[in-house]
Amino acid sequence: MDRLTAMETFVSVIEAGSFSGGARRLNVGQPAVSKSIAQLEERLGVRLVMRSTRGLTPTEAGQQYYERAKRAIEEIDEAELAARGSAAGLSGRLRICAAVTFARLHIVPKMKSFLTQHPELNVDVVLDDRNVDLLEEGIDVAFRMGALDDSSMTARKIGQSARFVVGTPAYFSAAGIPRTPAELASHQAIVYEQRGGGTAWSFRRGSSETAVAVGGRMRVTAAEGVRAAxxxxxxxxxxxxxxFAPELASGEVQAVLTDWALPPIDLWAVFPTGRMASAKARAFTAFVEATLGADGAAAAA
Known part of the structure; x- marks a missing residue:
């Protein structure tokens, strides 16, 4: 049995979630895929996948084999890319992860130019406001905001954005424009219940710092909900x-208390711990960083 082919087949099956899906990815028949996995399990002497009516999932041994097989395939791709020279295009599959709103506004609309530049590359975009397990989800690079929980992660800061108190002109017309942070206590606050959110809002102006406890009738767990509210x-x-980049530019949303500064938020490119970032992940990270810089979105506070 060709060990590399067996690895590629297994990785495709796990990422597709079924033998048929893996076969479609590889453009081969399903019987050939099933036979390859059976032979692999026989050679290793362990069961790698559990089959059910809902598809298949890797066993503990299968998950460990998947992570290492995927890493080995990526390193082989890296070696071939280096041998062909830096002018060669990227190919294969890249899995990225980002918060829903950030990706919708700043990544997905710009993907065409990246995909055009690399016609042999396919990109899976995993949208999740939570911090998913990169190894478990097979993510090559994730884009995360704010402080990083795990200092052992391989990460690179690629941007920073100012933060503001925002609302619509219609809301401020009805409720009044707050002139000091303390006045926010009498306003309806849309509370974001994820990292970086909460009901304690801290401000700074010169050497003065102040914090205000806000409240409101709406609490949401995703940034899309904050936007909609x-x-x-x-x-x-x-x-x-x-x-709110489009709405701040158009005036549909306005920032208030702009003479007070809120802590800025950092954007990080995070790579799976213990793995060298692939050429695909590095290229896409550079693309996102350049895109934000060109748009002027990564403005330092």
Whole structure:
């Protein structure tokens, strides 16, 4: 049995979630894929996948084999890319992960130029406001905001955005424009219940610092919900310039208390621990960093 082919077949089956899906990815028949996995399990002497009516999932041994096989395939691709020279295009599959709103506004609309530049490359975009397990999800690079929980992660800061208190002109017309942070206590706050959110909003102006406890009738667990609530005139929110970039530019949303500064938010490219970032991941990270710089979205506070 060709060990590399067996590895590629197994990785394709796990990522597709079925033998048939893996066969389609590899453009081979399903019987050939099933036979290859059976032979691999026989050679290793362990069961790698559990089959059910809902598809298949890797066993513990299968998950470990998947992670190492994927890493080995990527390193072989890296070696071939280096041998062909840096002018060679990227190919294969790249899995990225990003928060829903950030990706919708700043990554997905710009993907055409990256895909055009690399016609042999396919990209899986995993959208999740939570910090998913990169190894478990097979992610090559994730884009995360704020402080990183795990200092052992391989990460690179690629941008920073100012944050503001924002609301619509219609909301401020009805509720009044706050002139000091303390006045926010009487406003309806859209509370974001994820990292970087909460009901304690801290401000700085010169050497002065102040914090205010806000409250409101709406709490949401995704940035898309914050956007929808603000645009529906339901209240004010603390948000990065990234989150409301189009509306801040058009005036549909306005920032208030701009003479007070909120802590800025950092954007990190995070790579799976213990693995060298692939050429594909590095290229896409550079693309996102350049895109934000060109748009002026990564404005330092």
């Amino acid at each position: 603000v645009l529906a005139d339901l209240g004010v929110a603390v948000a990065s310039a990234w989150m």
